[in-house]
Amino acid sequence: MNIHEYQAKQIFAKYGVATPRGIIANTPEQAARNAEELGGDVWVVKAQIHAGGRGLGGGVKLARSKDEVKQLANEILGMNLVTHQTGPEGKLVQKVYIEEGADIVDELYLGIVLDRAKEMPVIMASTEGGMEIEKVAEESPDKIIKIAVDPAIGFQGFHGRELVFGLGITDKKEQSKFIKLASALYTLYLENDAEMIEINPLIKTASGDFLALDGKMSFDDSALGRHQDIEDMRDISEEDADEREASQYGLSYVSLDGEIGCMVNGAGLAMGTMDTINYMGGTPANFLDVGGSANAQTVAKGFEIILKNPRVKAIFVNIFGGIVRCDRIANGILEATKLTDVNVPVIVRLDGTNAGEAAEILKAANIPNIIVADDLGDGAAKAVAAAKQA
Ligand code: ADP
Ligand code: MG
Helix, strand or coil: CECCHHHHHHHHHHCCCCCCCEEEECCHHHHHHHHHHHCCCCEEEEECCCCCCHHHHCCEEEECCHHHHHHHHHHHCCCEECCCCCCCCCEECCCEEEEECCCCCEEEEEEEEEECCCCEEEEEEECCCCCCHHHHHHHCHHHEEEEECCCCCCCCHHHHHHHHHHHCCCCHHHHHHHHHHHHHHHHHHHHCCEEEEEEEEEEECCCCCEEECCCEEEECHHHHHHCHHHHCCCCHHHCCHHHHHHHHCCCEEEECCCCEEEEECCHHHHHHHHHHHHHCCCCECEEEECCCCCCHHHHHHHHHHHHCCCCCCEEEEEEEECCCCHHHHHHHHHHHHHHCCCCCCEEEEEEECCHHHHHHHHHHHCCCCEEECCCHHHHHHHHHHHHHHC
């Protein structure tokens, strides 16, 4: 689950990670009142969407008067903000964060992500903070320091020293401030079951203090049960409506940008199915795990959700009958085609218990757009061919 910048900054504050002061607004009038309340003479109006790159997309603007704050908030609220992370369709801005303008001497980068291969959180830091860290990662990866911190040991002094020496921070006071901040961020990461924290930029001010100017965080969905305060930060309007609907029916659905809809039982088989489609020269339109209880209702719902995506040209149903028997799934598929209008070819590969009976049932039904496949390779090849023909 992702949260907004202003919410990440609320969490930062609890752990002593300093940020500029700011107040959230839904209207231009509120934005102007926030500027008044914050005081000072420079403010930043920041679009709150679940995506980075807002600055380059025109969603972060500097204002030098309260009228300008109001005017910029008016422009940014309701705008469809397109950034390199939103995709071409962009995201609607519903809230703006009004923040005091910070006095930037230096822009650094500091983040923590889970490295699954190392099985540890990795702290990443760079002197090349600012808006184009992705470019730095691609063109000069040596400018990003990466330090894996074993949770069994925790953040230690040597981790901190590696960071400050790597960043070339030589002033003793600044070194200790930075180490304290990185250590706090690590604690925050672990205590909240975060998956990713990114501060870009982390700035150094004229007084040698470090401030988180931006904040991005995502959390492990499976751990939200023990973090009601974070669950409360959920913004449904930022989430994919189809993915949400699917989860209400116990389906794990992730929308992708290919052409072949996939309906599979089990996450591992779903991954393998997507790989096989790719191998056969096609592209999957989604990941969909119908789970252990593939029945007519879940299959029908699966078809419905897959077909909401206009790019889908064929559907590949790849289900292994273990506890659920294939004949029941075959009947479920036939039943589902009556419940939902399926207007693309459906390639069905059923294997496992009673696979033979299942194939007979499907063939006997003689529905023109249901094509029975013999095995995974055959099914993927038929799905790719059907999508290419469409
Ligand atoms: P994004 O990463 O989505 O583009 P940021 O919050 O990083 O959004 O803002 C983009 C840029 O705007 C920052 O790199 C910084 O230069 C500037 N900026 C953001 N917040 C402030 C602030 N409070 N004071 C001064 N400049 C800011
Ligand atoms: Mg940023």
